[in-house]
Amino acid sequence: MTNHWIDIKNTNVAIIMGGNAAEAHPVGFGWVSEAMQHNDAKLVVVDPRFTRSASLADVYAPLRSGTDIAFLLGVIRYLIETDQVNHDYVKAYTNASFIVREDFEFNDGLFSGFDEETGTYNKESWFYELDGEGFAKVDPSYQHPRCVWNLLKKHVDRYDFDTVSNITGTKVEDYQAVCEVIGSTHTHDRVATFMYALGWTHHTKGAQNIRSMAMIQLLLGNIGVLGGGVNALRGHSNVQGATDMGLLCQGLPGYLKLPNDNDVNLETYLRNYTPVPLRPGQTNYWQHYPKFFVSQMKSFWGKYATKENDFGYDWLPKWDLQYDYTKHLDMMYHGQVNGLFVQGVNCINSQPNRNKVLKALSNLKYLVVLDPLATETATFWQHADQFNEVNPASIQTEVFRLPTTLFAEEEGCIVNSGRWMQWHWKGANPPGESKPDAEILSGIMLTLKQMYKDEGGKLPEPIEAIKWDYHTPSFPHGEEVAKELNGKDIATGRQLDNFTQLKDDGSTECGCWIYSGCWTEAGNMMARRDNHDPSGKGITPGWAFAWPMNRRVLYNRASCDVNGKPWDPKRMILEYTDGHWHGIDVGDFNMKLPPQESAHPFMMQPEGVGRFFALKMLAEGPFPEHYEPMESPIGTNPLHPNVVSNPAVRMLPGVKETLGSNKEFPYVCTTYSMTEHFNYWSTHCRLAAISMPETFVEIDEVLARDKGINNGDWVRISSKRGAMETKALVTQRLQPLKVNGQWVHTIGLPRHGSHNALIRKSFTCNVLTTEVGDANTQTPEYKAFLVNIEKAKGI
């Protein structure tokens, strides 16, 4: 979240799209209720299904799953055409006036630089035109034909109401209603917030879904202000923390990069990831990259990280390929992996294409499952009728189950969606032999270290050099780790106040620079529990610690104009008066600078502004474009039939053959969690199991009538990858949509079911899903794939 949960109460319009906050984030949704009751806010819900969020919405519009970009680019077109644009904001704080290189093109669904053979782009042309000093050229008058504003206008011009309706299936009048409510926030005194989650990420163009929305927020001047922002609702209680700590396979903690084969030494690496300013007078905050990185190396290797050995840079693994989860499972499937540690996930149920995952796990020599529960992954080898059709005798995988504690059985920090690092204390002792993950992993690491010492091995240095100076090496305490993440001055041993004190000469250590400030000499800032809210706007600086710098609203420099005057006095975050800044939040800029010099609120960018044109950041283009899901119910792309789906997706060998056509599988299937679910964990929890005892599939009444399916009947659903039987819920909440001249039916499949839990034995939805994922993150397209459905006899 750029903002935070409580801040939603300050909004005028809450748009829930690509998510279902009332069901998946019921507690946070309370702030939507608050805004509706006390701020007279409107709630807009856009979803293929009429969800529990939709039940409370002022405006609801259905759309076909996988067409969000068309929907959102149409909103941008509408806003520009009706001039509902916050021009002051766009001029000052976005790259609308920047001039793009002459060789940049977009033709028939493809941007310039596409290589048909590899399915990737050469992104050279996706950049600004630079002047002699290396700064981007700009044209504040927007006259230049290649300024971003004109390119954007041209790009979205195709997305008129009829075209959008034809792609999304949303009726024009419903669509218009959504556009009008969103447009109403272009003024300085009104603001909208977008709340999204996996409904946007689970697509082959997930990152571009989110970008499309962010572009709308820039157009409306809704970023950096109270009640606005780009707000990802994190599902698991510490997903934000896991991501911050380098969850992704190419990341290091604090959103630093794990080097790849081309980063041959520290100098090259730092040059590649330390940007140079693209406009004069920029803060360009990533210029400090070397300080963050070197301090992190010091926290990894301690005294063994020296200037002479590039602070241990050579000991880091360098990647040649993106070894994400999907890729790794594919390697397991092909017998290229011996062992797997599964921690914090239940992969047999949660990964797409369950039949493939089952085969992949069966190919392993050993599988270690760290989990508080005996998950289905740990029992993947057990036969359970048709729900898990395996022959245990033929599976040679040795399975180790290491029971872990639950969050309430240990002390530590959980980072919520609003970036709040909240310390929590142990509530109960863990049962039986279960141990915290940190203790288990430390034990393994220390054993490995001893083995290297005793027996030697290839490249022992990184294992030998690892800094492990905890009081009890076999069990680092949460407090020790937290202090390490905050960082300290090595010579004095003093905890740092924040990351502005980091150095690139090896004199400071810091595990995760963005967390710096969470545990200072003043103590544990995360444990603070003062909910005093002096402004009444939900900004509680004494409650826990919000990274970075205890800042509650990111980009908050954009809440005032170039001269430091708030756009809306009622939404004042910061103001420049009497020669200095004052306000209710920590400024997201150098507060020593006068307003004109700090008027580049997106200071992490080398040009200091928000980007309509995303340069080379994403795999499939600097502008979002509507591409069909990999499995399209209409089999074409009405905008450019030659480029139907995302051209930049990664297609692993053999995966293309697992994709079905709309001839064989005519219906769109989408998967989702419901309130009663907490991933697959709740299938093991009695009260959750009581409230949702069995899986089912939701279908619309028209399709049900055509197929002779009554509410509660057994049905068989099949995709190219597998088939399952379950019961049908026939509902008016789903409706067929008219798309490109044909009726498209959506089938809703909750992410539920288990072959081995408290609920009734049943299939899980991932029997049907595809592993093809977003071109940037490889997050699988769980939300839009094709199936067939027919009445079945039942199990």
Next chain:
Amino acid sequence: MSAQDIILSSGTSELTPAAQVRRKVAKMTKLFDATKCNGCKACQVACSEWNDLRAPIGEFSGSYQNPADLSSECWTLMKFHEFKKNDKMHWQFTHTACMHCDDPACLTACSTKGAIVQRSNGTVDFDSDKCTGCGYCVSACPFNIPRLDPIDQKAYKCTMCADRTQIGLEPACVKTCITGALRFGTREDMLFYADLRVKQLKEKGYANAGLYNPEGVGGTGMVMILHDINQPESYGLPADPKTSLPVKLWQDVVKPLGAVGIIATAAVAIAHRITVGRNIVEEDEPAAYDHSHDDNQKSDKE
């Protein structure tokens, strides 16, 4: 539980002396604002947690509503109602639990002394130690709330978390509600708040918004703000709930009559014993049941 807190008790009549009442206890009310409910079932699960209820893990029954119905192991249930009106989809959620009527039909119907009581804070509570499992409360309730347990054959329902409210806590369902759809407070406060909220809803375009607090049962200890007060049926609520006539007759007329009858019978018996002495049953007296009528009964049926 203190007897001084009881203002009404089952199985008694006007002949019973009135209970001692601690009048300083305010009437409490639970407010369910359906226009703020998102059907998350937190109230339902919290009820089970607090009261140690575990309904069986059932099976899919064609709806999000699980368990399918209230039971002795499920005292609070979110009910789901979906329908289309003027081409607009509606999905309404009803927090279904005891309404704690001012004039409780269950209590009226119950013939077991003290098995159902009404407390001075307005809550209606069952005392399972005394319950005989006759099921009169089940059939009398106009909201179809109490359920007999299949094992111990006693009636159960929401107690408004009597063990919490006694020590000044809100019921578990209210404690856990995250959208503000459930509130708990004095009757006066809740009615005041409801009035404001209904006004606000009307301004927002819900012209028929209103408060469900049916007079037929003397008002309820759980009141509900509905989008459309003219259509309580769309929430699965009765339009005009009241204590049924037979139940009223039973309590107000027949039972007192019965009491009078028992006293009269006893008086006659005593008088008979005193004046006549013991009856001697003759060995050759004909049996009480006369088989000669059997044929007639058959022909009646034909």
